Amino acid sequence: MAGADIDVFVREVRFNGDGLVAVVAVDDKRGDVLMMAWMNEEAVRRTLQSGDVHYWSRSRGTLWRKGETSGQTQTLKSMAIDCDGDTLLVRVEQKGVACHTGRRTCFYREWREGKLVITHEVEVAPDTLYGKK
Amino acid sequence: MAGADIDVFVREVRFNGDGLVAVVAVDDKRGDVLMMAWMNEEAVRRTLQSGDVHYWSRSRGTLWRKGETSGQTQTLKSMAIDCDGDTLLVRVEQKGVACHTGRRTCFYREWREGKLVITHEVEVAPDTLYGKK
Numbered sequence A, B: 001m002a003g004a005d006i007d008v009f010v011r012e013v014r015f016n017g018d019g020l021v022a023v024v025a026v027d028d029k030r031g032d033v034l035m036m037a038w039m040n041e042e043a044v045r046r047t048l049q050s051g052d053v054h055y056w057s058r059s060r061g062t063l064w065r066k067g068e069t070s071g072q073t074q075t076l077k078s079m080a081i082d083c084d085g086d087t088l089l090v091r092v093e094q095k096g097v098a099c100h101t102g103r104r105t106c107f108y109r110e111w112r113e114g115k116l117v118i119t120h121e122v123e124v125a126p127d128t129l130y131g132k133k
Helices: A003-010 A041-050 B003-010 B041-050
Strands: A021-027 A033-039 A054-057 A062-065 A074-081 A087-094 A109-112 A115-118 B021-027 B033-039 B054-057 B062-065 B074-081 B087-094 B109-112 B115-118
Touching: A003 A041, A003 B115, A021 B033, A033 A041, A033 A054, A033 A087, A033 B021, A041 A054, A041 A062, A041 A074, A115 B003, B003 B041, B033 B041, B033 B054, B033 B087, B041 B054, B041 B062, B041 B074
Parallel strands: A021 A087, B021 B087
Antiparallel strands: A021 A033, A054 A062, A074 A087, A074 B109, A109 A115, A109 B074, B021 B033, B054 B062, B074 B087, B109 B115
16 A cells, blocks of 8 residues: 555544554454554554554564564454544454464453353464464 | 452453553444443443443543433443453443444444545434534
């Protein structure tokens, strides 16, 4: 996608005081929410340019192409923006699992009748994802 | 739900420096993302206690029962928490529309081929929602 086009989009984004916008990632096929993360302006631009979803890691303070270490990449299918411009909704083709715990979604714990219940099991061992084995 | 049970849940939430946790609200029937907002600890507790979804309004600096002015309430169907505890995912029964613009979702603008396209039309006039008419 051309840079001038992307400028049009970026102008609609209301980055917060840290220069970040919240991003909700949804599995394009199944429609369920996989994760919530953050993008800075460069991550938004690289995602739209390349089709590979990039985020800003607040803990590491670096730009991060999803899956660059784990191989669990996200290919952008669509990007929407909310009414006040401070949250993006990306629909993605998720390769493998979205969560660093090896589950398909980060939202694998649900509150049921006074208890936190595990709703999604580990599909890939985290050690495999991060090259410790 | 009993207070002691809710304590168990609240201990899992990693509130940010402002005492807030991000919340993604999904329509329980259709499965689509309606909005992203924030809860403080009291909003989490009131939501779990009452079944009426409460948020913290960052712009107004107040606790806010969704729909208290507009009538467009959210009834909690389930609450999940992500791997690092800083985002909640609520499935809700949305009465009417979630967005203050009168659309069913706040994510009504999608990026398509270099343009922002309106994907959801206004269902209820905002003036009706907020009592100006």
